[in-house]
Every structure is written in structure tokens, then in C-alpha cells.
Amino acid sequence: MTSPHLATTPLEGSLGGEPQGQRPARLDVVHLAKSYGTGDGAKKVIEDLTFSVSAREIVCIVGPSGIGKTTLLKCLAGLQPTSGGRAAIDGREISGPPPEMALVFQDYSRSLMPWLTVRKNVVLPLRHLRLPKAELKARCDEALEAVGLAHAENQFPWQLSGGMQQRVAIARALAYRPEILIMDEPFASVDAQTRFDLEDLCLKIREGFGMTILVVTHDIDEAVYLADRVVVLGSKPARVLRIVDVELPSPRDQIGTRALPEFAAQRTDVLSLIKRPA
Amino acid sequence: MALTVKPAVAGAAGIAVALAIWQAASSAHAAGGSLPAVATVATDLGGLLAEPDFWSAVGATVGIALLGLGASAAAGIVVGVLVGSFEPIRFATRAVLEFLKPIPPIVILPLVVLILGPTGQMSWFLVFLGCLLPIVMQTVDGVHSTDPVARDTARSYGMGSAEILARIVVPSSLPYIGTAMRVSAPAALIITVVAGLLGGGPGLGARLYLAQSGGDYPTLYALVIVLGVLGLMFQGATRFAERRLLHWHESYREVVHS
Amino acid sequence: MSKRPSLKSVRLWLLGVGTPLVLLAVWWFASADSTDTFFPPLAEILDRFRALWLFDHFTSDVLVSLRNLALGYAIAGVAAVAVGFVTALSAPIRWAVDPVIHFLRGIPPVALVPIFISLMGFGLEMRITSIALAAFFPTFIATVDGLRAVDRGLLDVASVYRLSRGERVVSVLLPAAGPQIFSGLQVSLQTAFVVMIASEMLGPSQGIGAMTLLAQQSFMISDMWSGILLLGVIGFAANFLFDLVRRKVLAWYIGSRRLARAS
Numbered sequence: 001m002t003s004p005h006l007a008t009t010p011l012e013g014s015l016g017g018e019p020q021g022q023r024p025a026r027l028d029v030v031h032l033a034k035s036y037g038t039g040d041g042a043k044k045v046i047e048d049l050t051f052s053v054s055a056r057e058i059v060c061i062v063g064p065s066g067i068g069k070t071t072l073l074k075c076l077a078g079l080q081p082t083s084g085g086r087a088a089i090d091g092r093e094i095s096g097p098p099p100e101m102a103l104v105f106q107d108y109s110r111s112l113m114p115w116l117t118v119r120k121n122v123v124l125p126l127r128h129l130r131l132p133k134a135e136l137k138a139r140c141d142e143a144l145e146a147v148g149l150a151h152a153e154n155q156f157p158w159q160l161s162g163g164m165q166q167r168v169a170i171a172r173a174l175a176y177r178p179e180i181l182i183m184d185e186p187f188a189s190v191d192a193q194t195r196f197d198l199e200d201l202c203l204k205i206r207e208g209f210g211m212t213i214l215v216v217t218h219d220i221d222e223a224v225y226l227a228d229r230v231v232v233l234g235s236k237p238a239r240v241l242r243i244v245d246v247e248l249p250s251p252r253d254q255i256g257t258r259a260l261p262e263f264a265a266q267r268t269d270v271l272s273l274i275k276r277p278a
Numbered sequence: 279m280a281l282t283v284k285p286a287v288a289g290a291a292g293i294a295v296a297l298a299i300w301q302a303a304s305s306a307h308a309a310g311g312s313l314p315a316v317a318t319v320a321t322d323l324g325g326l327l328a329e330p331d332f333w334s335a336v337g338a339t340v341g342i343a344l345l346g347l348g349a350s351a352a353a354g355i356v357v358g359v360l361v362g363s364f365e366p367i368r369f370a371t372r373a374v375l376e377f378l379k380p381i382p383p384i385v386i387l388p389l390v391v392l393i394l395g396p397t398g399q400m401s402w403f404l405v406f407l408g409c410l411l412p413i414v415m416q417t418v419d420g421v422h423s424t425d426p427v428a429r430d431t432a433r434s435y436g437m438g439s440a441e442i443l444a445r446i447v448v449p450s451s452l453p454y455i456g457t458a459m460r461v462s463a464p465a466a467l468i469i470t471v472v473a474g475l476l477g478g479g480p481g482l483g484a485r486l487y488l489a490q491s492g493g494d495y496p497t498l499y500a501l502v503i504v505l506g507v508l509g510l511m512f513q514g515a516t517r518f519a520e521r522r523l524l525h526w527h528e529s530y531r532e533v534v535h536s
Numbered sequence: 537m538s539k540r541p542s543l544k545s546v547r548l549w550l551l552g553v554g555t556p557l558v559l560l561a562v563w564w565f566a567s568a569d570s571t572d573t574f575f576p577p578l579a580e581i582l583d584r585f586r587a588l589w590l591f592d593h594f595t596s597d598v599l600v601s602l603r604n605l606a607l608g609y610a611i612a613g614v615a616a617v618a619v620g621f622v623t624a625l626s627a628p629i630r631w632a633v634d635p636v637i638h639f640l641r642g643i644p645p646v647a648l649v650p651i652f653i654s655l656m657g658f659g660l661e662m663r664i665t666s667i668a669l670a671a672f673f674p675t676f677i678a679t680v681d682g683l684r685a686v687d688r689g690l691l692d693v694a695s696v697y698r699l700s701r702g703e704r705v706v707s708v709l710l711p712a713a714g715p716q717i718f719s720g721l722q723v724s725l726q727t728a729f730v731v732m733i734a735s736e737m738l739g740p741s742q743g744i745g746a747m748t749l750l751a752q753q754s755f756m757i758s759d760m761w762s763g764i765l766l767l768g769v770i771g772f773a774a775n776f777l778f779d780l781v782r783r784k785v786l787a788w789y790i791g792s793r794r795l796a797r798a799s
Contacts, residue, residue, distance in 0.1 A: 077696050103696045110689030115711040115788040124707060125697030158792040176697060288631030296636045312654045369548040370555040377556065378768075380775035382730045384646075385767040387737075388752035388760050393574055468644040472730070475646060476737050476749075483647075490650035490738075498654060502647050509642030 024055040024212045025100055025179035027076070031085030034068070034075055035237075045071050047237040048085070053180075058206055058213045060223035063233030064274060069216045070106070072238065073184050076214075077103050089180060102178035106185040108165040112157040112172075119144070119153040122172045143175035146208065147201060163194030167201070174205065180212045181205070187222065196254045199226055203252060220274070224248070224267045225257060232273045241273050314496045322496035323503060332485075339470050339481035340508070342398055346405025347459075347466040354410050355455060358417020359448065368418060375415055383408035383469055387477050396478025401470050404477070408469045409462040416458035420451025456520045463516040467509060482508075576758045585762035593747060601732060601743045602770070604660065608667025609728040613721055616672045620679025620717075621705065630680070641677060645670030645727050646734045658739035666735045671728035678720025682713030715789045718782050725778055729771055744770075 034046040045068040053059040061069060074080040076087050078097040087094045089101070102125075105111040112121050122140050131139070144150045147167040157165050166186060173181055183202070187195045199222060206213055217223050223230045227246050234241040246266055248257055257263055297316055304313045314322075326332045361367050383404045390407075394400035424447050432442045474483015482501055489498040560578075567577045589598055623630050649666045656662040686709055694708045710717075736745030748763025783790060 074692075077692075079692055079695055097695050097698050099698060101696070103692075105689060105692065107689060110687050111693050113690065113693075113708065113711070114792055115714070116707075124703075125699065128698070128700050128703060156788055156791065158788075158795060172697075285631035285634070288628055289635040292632035292634070292636050295632070365548065366551055369552045373552050373556050374559065377772055380726065381768045381771040382726060382733075384730050384733050384737075385764055385771060388748050389574070389764060392752055392757075392760070468646065471644045472646045472734065475650070476734060486647060486650055487738075490653060493654075495654055498650055502643055502651060505647050506639050506643040509644060510639065513642065 024210050025090045026055050027053040027087070027089055027180055027212060027214065028091075029076070029085070029087045032072075032075065032082055032087055033084035034071055034080070035083045044237040046075075047239050049233075049238065049240055050085075051231045051240055051243055053212055053214050055212055056206065056210055057228045058202070058215065058226055059229050059231060060227035061214070061216045061231045061233060062218065062220055062223045062270060062274065063238065064235050065218050067233060067235040068238045069218075069233065070184055073103070073182055073216060076182060077101060098180075100179040102173035102176045102181050104166070104169050104173050104181070104183040104186045106188055108157075108162065108169050108189075111169055112165060114156065114158050117154050117156055118149060118160070118168050118171075121157065121168055122175050125172060125176050139175045139177070143171040146174055146205070147171045161194075163190040163198065166190060166198065170198075170201065170205075174209060177209075178211065180214065183213070183215045185217055186215065188218070195222075200254065202226060207251075220267050220270050221258070224263060224270060225252060225254075230270055232270055234274075244270055244273075312495055314499060318496045319499040319503070323500040326497065326500050326504070335480070335482050335485050336504070336508070338398065339467070339474070339483070342401045342473075342479070342481060343405060343463075343466040343470040343512075346402045346470070347409055347463060349402075350406045350409035350462070351413055351455075351459065353406075354413030354458070355417050357410075358414045358455075359421055359443065359451075361414065362418040362421025362451075363443070363447070368422065375411065375418075379411050379415060384472055384476070387473065391477040396484075398480050400477055401473035401479030401481065401483075404473045404479075405466050405469045409466055412462055412465075413455065413458045416454045417451055420454030421447055423454070424450045453524055456524045460516045460520050464509060464512045467512045471505060573757060576761060580758045581761040581765065584758040585765055588747070588759060588762055589744075589766050593744075597742050597744055597747050598766070600660075601736065601745070604663050604667060604735075604743070605728055605732045605774070608664045608732070609671055609725060611664070611668040612671035612724055612728065613675055615668070616675035616720070616724070617679050617717060620676045621683065621709070623676075624680045624683035637673070637676070641673045645673075645731050649731060649735050649738055652735075653738060658741050662739070663732070663735040663743075667728045667731045670731040671724040674723035674727060675717065675720035678716045678723075679713060682716025682720075683709055685716070686712040715786060718786060722775075722778060722782070725774060729774060733767060 029049055029051050032046060032049040033044070035042045035044040037043055049072065051059070061072070063069060071080065075082045076094065078094050078101075081095075089098055092098075113124065116124065119140060122143055123136065126136055126139065141150065144153055147170050149164060149167055149171060152160060152164065152168075157168055160168070170186070186202075187198045190198065202213065202215070203226065205211060215223070215226060224246055225248075230244045230246060232241045232244060233239065244266070248260065248262055248266070300313075301316045304315045361371055386407065387404060390400055390404055394403060428446050428450065429442060432446050437445065470479070470481060471483040471486070473479040474481045474485075475487050476483075478484055478487070482505060486498065486501050486505075489495075489501060564578045567575055568579065570577050623633055648670055652662045652666045652669075656665065690708055690712060691704075694704050699707065732743075733745035736743030737749045739746065744763060744766055748760055748767065751757075751759035751763060
């Protein structure tokens, strides 16, 4: 029921060609380290991570579960302090939640306000920007339209399916007009069909809204399908094993792209990195 | 360890500040000198604790509360299982119970005092009435919410009604009954005090009334402190009992860990 | 419930509505010729009810009681939520007040009334203060517990989207703790009602509780019954109104719970 919506949504058109006051930014992570506690009892979660995400690029981070990918994102989002190294947006170091960044959390049921309708959830982060009423409405309409949920704006999140809830969370991020969008295993708890839809939505967002996107996932196929580059993490403590350039033609398409022999080769490449004993 | 010490220190500081404010207000003769000094109350409390009469008042209060609670638990569970097991009865009583539930027993105190006089029986009866409704209503909910699959399974194994009741319905209502008891136990103590204070029933409530009407303020405060400790003990004991008796139950586990 | 009313559900509904009416009728007829001192005819009780509460004592007692209840309860509710916020959001304050609060909570609320009488006499201030203080604790404790249980995920969302402190309080914390705050407010309402009656019964003054006790002591049994009836109706009505507000404010919570249980 959702795919026709997604397919027909004229994302670029809906932007209206006006300047949005936003341009994609570049994210640099340099020798980033994170440990909990201090002294001898300190637990190292991340050791010396270095990678970057160029403007308008989609980068996926893959790695075994439980190696601290969520911790990494929390550091990048300024929710937790790092213990070493630095992360910067266009050269400005991140020391608190950066205004140019939005985050889509893994657990949509714990990231949407259950007492707000879909539209009010989307509007919530915009209120303190003190936008003119018309602009607020336009942004919200556009974001809901983009994720194909314009019809559900007056429903509560808990009345929607998991996939729809995650699309509300994405709409909230879009309406915020971030330069960088970070997603933490965004499609981990939705069914397979919805997952494909959401992956394509993610690609369309990059085209239509011109964002820099960083996606954490444990699904290698998803990473290869979405990304321009894949950062493969090794575990305990987390470190970069290799950064793989994905050379697949654009625009990508769930059936065609996944059937390409290059796709199989790339995923085998990544998989063997993860499966190989360190 | 540092984490466990800090709250304790802060807590001790909080108690010290509260006592200091009390002492300061008393020294300043706030409220026309009717607020006794901390030390005076402490001495009075010490005197009370050495007094056999005081302990018999404590005994009466606790005894009445527990007897009333026990009686209403026994009656409430039986009535609750009956009402919950038969749908017509459940519907017939629901409006009546919903109407009576928010009405506290203090409302009917004048009538009960009129009939039974300022006696232990009067206090007991008020406790019984006050705890009965919550227990009945929770038991009804518990019986009503028994997993129908479990009930059907039991029936398909050829269990009779009595056996289903004893093995399926009652055990699965236990968490509800536990909740009702946790709410009712402190209420039982409160009602006993109310019955003593306003109705002249024996125990600490009546002594509280005497202290207030006789202007014996140190004793008044000492008694309130004793009641606070008793109240905490009632709350603690029921929570402990509930945890010990119902730890096996799924819904209880959820509550504890969430 | 089933979608269309079956014969059975109609019968059950009739049973629910009918039983209270039948009980009232039984009371009316069984007591009609009663000469029992303690149980006068219902007709007489209602007669006294009308004469006493709707006319003679309406402004002098009924309104005074209700105003004390409303005022004390409102003060308690606002103060408890506000102080609860300050306490929950600052760990040192929480640690400091925790033991004192828990001790005060153990005291039966009605036992505070004699203390306030000793401090403030029998006047209106005493009654309102007693009600407010006794009703403070349930809501305060529920507010602190509710705020401490707010989901980390929601707070992360608030941080990422850089909500201001005020927005965080009004748009995230308050609604998230709403269900718990409301259950605290409901207990507070009960407590306020009990303390209202107790404060009137202990002081030789005005109010429905005082009039009811006075009637009992002067052996005006029908008057006493009418007082009991009025207090019962007020107790029920207060709770009923509260529930209406709760259903409105927490519609999202009630709805989501019902949905979760159905699946």
C-alpha cells in the first residue's frame, strides 16, 4: 500500500526549486575513541576510528552486532562525549547536538511521542525555530508527502504499523532540514517489503533533499545497496577494518541492482571481511 | 561504592535540615508556642516507649488493622471469585460497586459509631468495610482476566469447575489480589487511626485525640512519629510479602523489571 | 465487546442499570414503615436531605466544604507536580528529600489534622492546609516516579532536535509522566476528601462533616443519614469528574493501552 506513494512522490518538484538555506555538509571522524569509566576499570568501546562522509554521500557502517555502533552514533550526535579524537561537521568540532544534524533512531516506538499525532510529532522539533506559520505547514506537508504519510497525519503513532512509524520518524528528520541525516539501524524492525520501500526512500531523500547520509546497519546487502562507500567495522573495541567503495550504477533499483554480478561480488567482499577471524 | 554513599549523606543532610527547621520554628515561638522543641518531643517519645499503656495501644491499633484486613481479605476474595465467575452477577453489581468504591469509610463512621459505640468492634468493622471493596473489585478483575486458553485447556483435560477454579482461576488472579492487599494494608492502619481519632475506638487514634484535646503537644508529635513508623512498616511488610509470594508470576515480573 | 448488541449483551446491560434501581426501591419500601431508630424511612432521609443541604445549610456548610476541598486539592496538585519536577530532575535534591518524604508519607494523613489544629486552631486555614498537605504526598511521589521512568529514547530525541528546556518540560516530560501523575492525583483526591471530612469532624465548626457528626451526637438520625448520603454523593461525583478529565487528557494513553492489550 505504500510503494505507489513512494514511486509517484515528486521529491525534487516538491522542493520547489527555492533555496532551502541548507547545503549538504561533510562529516569527519578522526581517531575517535570512546570508553566508559576511567582508570584501570575503563571499558574501551571504540578505539581509533577514522573515516569521513563527503557532502551528499551515503555511507553505511556495518559490523557485527553489539560492537558499539550505537555508541558511535551517540557520540556523533553529541549525546555522549568522546574520550579521544574528534568528530567534526565541515571542520567544526561536535561538542553537543549539532543544529545541522538529525537522527533517526532504531526503535521507532521509543522515539515518537505517543501523545502527539503524526503531524504534531513532525512539527515538534520545528517549533523552537520560530518559522512563519505557512513555512511550518509547508515543511511538514512536504515531509509527510515525501514519506507517503500525508493521509495519516492526524493519527497517533501507535495506531500505525512499524514501517509507517519509522516513516514518521524519517519525516520528522526531513522537516527539520538537516544537512546530515544519521540513521541507526533504521529498518531493523520492519518487515522485508517495507524495508525495501524504506531503503528506496532513503535514496530518494538524498536526491530530493540533497543530504549527507550516514546509516548504521548490520545488514550487508542493505549497506551495499544503499551506500557509496561502506565502512566495515571490526570488533572489541570497535575499529575500522576497511572502507569499501561501492561501484554500482545509479539510480539503483531493488530488483535490477541486486541482480547485478557486481552486487554479489561487493557483498561477498564485505561479508568475507566481517566473517574472517581477526 | 561512592555512588551509594552520596545519597545516604544527602539523605542524612535532608533529615538534619528538616529537624533544624523544626527546632528553629519552635524556638521562634511560631504558632504561639504550640510547636514543641525537637528534644522535648524526643524525651516524650522515650517516655512513651517505656509505658506499658502505650504498647497496648500500639497492640490494639495493629491488631484491629490486621484483623479487619484479614476478615475483608477472606470475605473479599470469596465474594470476588463468585462475582467474577458469573457474568450476570458481575454486570448486576458493577454499577453499585463503581458507585461505592470512591466513598471512603469515614463517611459512614457516624452511623457505625452510633450503632456499635466507641469500641474495638466499631473500628474493626470500619476497617473491614473500607478494605472490602478494593479487594472484591480487584479479585473480580483478576478472575475476569483469566486466560481463556488456559481455562479451555483445563476443561479439555477434563477438569471439573471446582478444580479449574482452584488450579487456574485463583492462581491467575493472585497478582490482582496482591495489588489489592498492598493498597489495603496501609489503608487498614489509616482507617484504624481514623476510627480511634474520630470515633473513639481504642488504640493510638484515641490517644492522639486525647493529646490534642488536652493540649499535650509533645505527646501529640511523638504519637504522629510513631504512626509514621508504623505506616512505613505496614507498607514495607506488604511489599515484601507480595514480592515473596508472587515473584513467580509473569505479570508481577513485568512490573518489577519495567 | 461485540459489534452489534446481541440479546445477551442487552440483557446484561439492563442488569447493570436495573440492579441499582432495584436496590434503591428495596431500600425505599423496606424502610417505609421503619420504626427502627437507626434506620429511618428513606423518604424521611430524602426529605431532610432537601431541607438541610439544598436550603438551610447550602451556603453555610455545603459550599464551604466544597470550596475547602477544591482549594486544598488544587494547591496540593500544583505544588506536588512542581516540587516533583524539581526533585526528580536534580539527583542531590532527590537524595536529600527522599528519607524525609518517605517518612512523612508513612503518617496516616488524618493524623496530621490534630497537629494543624494545635498549630492553627479550628479555622479555615487549618482545614485547607491539612487537606493540601495530606493530598500533596501521593501526587508528589507519583510525579517523581513518573519522571524518573521517562524513556531515555524520548529524551535523546529531545536532545538531538535541540528542544529548549521549556519545551522539554511541557512537550516531553510532562506528558510522558502524565499517566503516573494522574494516578497520583486520583489518590490525592481521595485523601483530600477524607481529610476534608476529618478536619470538619474534629473541629466544632461548620461543614458537612461537622453537621453530620453533630446530627449523630444529638440523635437526629435522619439528618445524620442525609449527611452520609451527601458525602457519599460528593465522593462519587468528585471521582467521576476526575475520571472524565483523565479520560480526556490521557486519551492517547488509554487508546494505546487498549490497542496493545487487544493485539
